[in-house]
Amino acid sequence: MANNKHPGRIKSALLNWLGVPVSLTNGEFWREWFGTSSSGKVVTADKIIRLSAVWACVRLLSESVSTLPLKIYERQADGSRKLASDNPAYQVLCRRPNPEMTPSRFMLMVVASICLRGNAFVEKLFIGRKLVS
Known part of the structure; x- marks a missing residue:
């Protein structure tokens, strides 16, 4: 005991x-x-980011992951998958996440947040029923 x-x-x-x-x-x-x-x-995350080793690791991880292709797939009835380029989320995430960021920059920020804080939050914005950002 x-x-x-x-x-x-x-x-x-x-x-x-x-x-x-x-x-x-x-x-x-x-x-x-x-x-x-x-x-x-x-x-805290605000204090550790001042350390060059932490900054280098976060930067390496976030920049590396942000260069990977981001694709959204749809599961088919037979268990296979098909690229869902007509999905509204595909247009937002893979083309223009928001007016200020490219998809690469958006993913960089998400990965950096995950590295420093253990999570990341992404808000979906709609105009009517249309996903816009």
């Missing part, structure tokens, strides 16, 4: 924050629950 080094840590953390509004960006709340890094320093 493993020894718990901090027996009342969770209970005391909960009692300290009970009734206090907490936002997702409240660093103090999250440090109390999950602690800091092993060095004792707070590590």
Whole structure:
């Protein structure tokens, strides 16, 4: 049976924050629950991107992935797949994701976000029923 080094840590953390509004960006709340890094320093995406090694890795990954072809396929009844170039998502993702970005630049930003934050969010915009961005 493993020894718990901090027996009342969770209970005391909960009692300290009970009734206090907490936002997702409240660093103090999250440090109390999950602690800091092993060095004792707070590590955030904004801080690590200043390190040249991190920047080089993120840049290499995002630029490499963004050069790969992006295709959307449609599953056929027999289990095969067919290029779905008439799909509205194909036109948006593979031709013009938004007015400011090319498909390559869009994918670069998505991959960089995944590398630094562990996820990426993409919003679909419609005009009426038409997917536009």
